[in-house]
Amino acid sequence: MVRSATGRRLHRIAIYGLFAVVALYTLFPFYWMIASSLKSGQAIFDVTFLPDLKFNNYEAILSDGVFLRSLLNSLIVAASVVALSLGLAIAAAYALGRIDFRGRSPIMFLFLAVSMFPQIALLSGLFEMIRWLGLYNTLGSLIFAYMIFTLPFNIWVLTTFMRSLPRQIEEAAIMDGCSPLRIVRCIFLPMMGPALISTGLLAFIASWNEFLFALTFILTDENRTVPVAIALISGSSRYEFPYGAIMAASTIVTVPLIVMALLFQKYIVSGLTAGAVKG
């Protein structure tokens, strides 16, 4: 589009202005969290926008055995959920995306429907299942529960992605003597990299942040995951609420997610749109 010089300048100002508003809106809570985590003691109640750069909250939280333990638990749960739900979703996506069988679309709709149930509606039924499986108060209960919402989504995205891969490539592999397993492993998986990374990352984030199930299915401190552990951080006396420590813990928990999102951002976008456009 052709614009005059002033028009162009106004245009640019407008764009940057809008950008600043959006950035402020989305980033301010994070900034506030980090700034608060760097204040010590009573300073947290003063409304100042610049942090003090005091690290005693971090020292406190990182020497807290229960918190460190919960970090490890979260890592175990999230990593297991990612590995299991990707593995199962790949197998399911191959069947749903590449093999013609009766009842394929009812199954797809079932997955979609399941992923739309509100979490709270599943809670009591899931609780019974977990007790019945003997998983109560173990990390296994959370892995089991989180698959309920990560798996349908992963299957959905990977199936649409797999459908968009050219049929002739699969047929060429068949003519080259590949078994279905080898087709998936050597041909489809490398071509599906972006979709795998984005769905895996979303599953990781969802499991890492989940609160309700983690609160319900875990009884004892040593099995807690991070979101619940943070909520249960208490001060030295019952009259003191440890905002500083909570903010420091939240920061520690958020950083890995941000790092991962930045690392993989290129793939997230291409993976999600590849699924979306062909849907």
Place this chain on the structure above:
Amino acid sequence: MSGIDLINVVKRFGALTVIDGVDLAIAEGEFVVFVGPSGCGKSTLLRMIAGLEEISDGELRIAGSRMNETPPAKRNIAMVFQSYALYPHMNVERNLGFALETARLPAAEIRERVTKAAKFLKIDHLLDRRPAQLSGGQQQRVAIGRALVRQQKLFLFDEPLSNLDADLRMEMRVEIARIHREVKATTVYVTHDQMEAMTLADRIVVLKDGRIAQVGTPMELYERPANRFVAGFIGSPRMNFLPGMLVREGEESVLSLAGGRHRLSAHDYAGDVSLGIRPEDLILGGGDATLEAEVLLVEPLGGESLVHLNVGDGRSIVAKAQGRPEIRPGATTVVGWNHTRAHLFDKDERALNPRGA
């Protein structure tokens, strides 16, 4: 022994019959081309031979043994696809060697075969590239190379050149002919390019609506089409058809057309016919039989010209003339042909031959 036998082969998709009883025997080392209009079932038939489509009825034999239930990998067939279907995440070398890798051949042998095939196809300088970094023609060579390294006795091609531009097509056509000469594999090749069919084929199979319309050498199909469909399909520009009536008169048959009557040797058939004459067999101003014609248009093609004419009751036909004939649109002229170059088809569109021929 690696011939292919199709015995009354049928393919149905639900209620739709796509291949309707095909019988064909392909000899070892033969180059057979399937042609036919779009949707006639060429690809489906090829894919049934490959094992990518189930055979609904009938039998497929390769080297004499029934193959209907044999999975594609065990049929010892190499196939080249229209879209090349190269593995996008592997470089050329791995693309070429992938089938051998799958068959767990020793690395040294894979390397040797890949190098040999790459040299043969003149792609040995591209081994490190990904498919996306290759031109269409180079991708096509890799696709052919991938079939070559497997050293199978049977090659299938599904319109391998249709994504290439005219020059490259010609170049690759020559290349495929050379490969067939040297490798001598039995080859089935699908195309809708007549030029490819005529130049490559030992025999051409013309398919129409899932049935074989005619099988024969390129010259047989050109000289003696078995029916009107094949006559119209083979040859470019298309054969001209004029409706007429064939009547017996003693020891002769008489053909009446809109523009005149012509005496022919005796035919057993009498009734409605169509007369077919190829543009290159029409003679401006002469021949055994002639018709009055009005010149509509002259299209010079360089060495020869296409002359569009109106004959009889306003039917337009095309004649091919050498050089540039000295006639103008609007002029009237005489167009003729020799009886030996004319084809007659009965009302069921089957070719008619004189009694005793």
